[in-house]
Amino acid sequence: MALNYLPIINGERRDPLAYVARGAMWLGSQVYRAAVNRRNARFDSGRTTSFEVEVPVISVGNLTTGGTGKTPIVCYLAKYLRSIGLRVAIVSRGYGRGESDSNDEALELYDRLPDVPHLQDPDRVSSARIAIDELAAEVILMDDGFQHRFLRRDLDIVAIDATVPFGFGYCLPRGLLREPIDSLSRADLVLLTRCDQVDEARLAWIKQTVLEKVSDAVIVETRHAPCALFEYPAETSSLDQLDGAKVAAVSAIGNPEAFESTLRSAGAEVVNAYRLPDHDSYSPETVESLRDWIRQLPEEANQVVCTHKDLVKLRTDRLGGLPIRALQIDLMVDSGEPLMLQRIREACAGHGET
Numbered sequence: 001m002a003l004n005y006l007p008i009i010n011g012e013r014r015d016p017l018a019y020v021a022r023g024a025m026w027l028g029s030q031v032y033r034a035a036v037n038r039r040n041a042r043f044d045s046g047r048t049t050s051f052e053v054e055v056p057v058i059s060v061g062n063l064t065t066g067g068t069g070k071t072p073i074v075c076y077l078a079k080y081l082r083s084i085g086l087r088v089a090i091v092s093r094g095y096g097r098g099e100s101d102s103n104d105e106a107l108e109l110y111d112r113l114p115d116v117p118h119l120q121d122p123d124r125v126s127s128a129r130i131a132i133d134e135l136a137a138e139v140i141l142m143d144d145g146f147q148h149r150f151l152r153r154d155l156d157i158v159a160i161d162a163t164v165p166f167g168f169g170y171c172l173p174r175g176l177l178r179e180p181i182d183s184l185s186r187a188d189l190v191l192l193t194r195c196d197q198v199d200e201a202r203l204a205w206i207k208q209t210v211l212e213k214v215s216d217a218v219i220v221e222t223r224h225a226p227c228a229l230f231e232y233p234a235e236t237s238s239l240d241q242l243d244g245a246k247v248a249a250v251s252a253i254g255n256p257e258a259f260e261s262t263l264r265s266a267g268a269e270v271v272n273a274y275r276l277p278d279h280d281s282y283s284p285e286t287v288e289s290l291r292d293w294i295r296q297l298p299e300e301a302n303q304v305v306c307t308h309k310d311l312v313k314l315r316t317d318r319l320g321g322l323p324i325r326a327l328q329i330d331l332m333v334d335s336g337e338p339l340m341l342q343r344i345r346e347a348c349a350g351h352g353e354t
Contacts, residue, residue: 009175010168022174029174036171036179043149050152051125055132056139056351058344059153061146063183064167064176066278067254068159069193069224071105071309072331074143077157078116080341081139086348089131091151092143094120104279105143107312111230112328124151139348146186147178155347158187162198163258165206184213188347189220189340193331196223197261218343220336224258226266230308230326232317237325242305243267248297250290250306250324252280252313259307263327271301282313294320 007013008021042048058077062068074090081088090109106118117135119127124142128151131137142151146158160166167176184190190210195203203221210217228236247268251259256275263270274293280286294304297320304324306314311326318324333340 009170009173025174026170029171032173033171033180040149040179040183048149050149052152053125053128053132053140055137056155056348057128057142057151057153058139058155058157058347059142059145059148059151060157060159061142061144061148062159062161063146063178063181064161064164065172065178065254067164067258068161069255069258069329069331070144070159071108072224072329073157073159073191073193073222074109074141075112076331076333077344078113078141080344081141081348082116084345087136087138088116088141089128089135089137089139090116090118090141090143091124091127091131092118092120092145093122093124093148104309104313108308111234111308111312124148146183154351155188155343156186157189157191158184159191159193160206160210161193161255161258162195162203162206164255165192166209181209182213184210184217187214187217189218189343190214191220191222191340193222194224194258195221195334196265197258218336218339220340221334223332223334224262224329225332226262226327227330228328229305230311230328231323232311232315236328239266245269245303246271246300248294248301248304248322249273250276250304250310252276252278252282252310253307254278259327262329263305266327268305272297282310287314287319291320294322297322 008018043050060070060073062070078088106120109118117131119131121127128140131140142153146156166181169175171177171180192206207219210219226239228239229241230236245268247263247270249260249263249270253259260270260273274290304319304322306324306326308326308328
């Protein structure tokens, strides 16, 4: 997303050009929505086939573009599946990997789940079959799979970021929705993320909106809790080092405000922030600009903190004369965990049953 795109779609910009842009985007969103509805209708009617594989498939996805915090969810689920004795493999599209074998999400998952294989390919049916035949996977965890309906799943988990829950109410490009809110009817579990960053009234509104779309939805409340600082290549240190520290935040994610809020919750004072488009590749020119920006920071800023996804691309422990580390995030479940885990176990045990 371009850096000046969000103020237009969220209504912050009210100049004439913004109004014209929103009008054009609205027209585009109607075309996009119609195409998505046609595609979903083909799957719903059986005219387009979903392929079933021999092991259970659990999908983690979302309704909106970027920034809902799926990676900590995938980590949480993979660790749980391993804890109950199942060999799990992750399959994903591999968005933004370019000519490399892995994108930033895969590199982060490798750091955090070195014993869980991760296959990236737009053809996730093929990836799942490879994981089963060659890696002896007993369960497939499909990352960012809600819209990928070619691979039949036994459990559909949808993540909704409580800070930007429904993409400003419009499909792309007018809003952030990848498909209409009505598509929540396909979800088996709805995970609300970053619940600690909104008030109770907003949380109640989000739940009510979900229940209007799927009356029997299992809604799980979660938050993204900082757990450690990660230093390249493989060192971790205590979060205590952020308590009272004046830091500069760097991120190339879909929701930089949430990352910066999490930094503050860990005790840091964010004195400045450098925001790049989601999944930015950190070209040499970008890194040089970032280095110059760091050199010009106020003297009070004594460290740079980025996301794990950023650090796996920067691959350094120092930039512009300052140490740079990543804030490592874990998923914490505040309500609904027993029922969620029960649904996961049932999906794995009931695979193939009619």
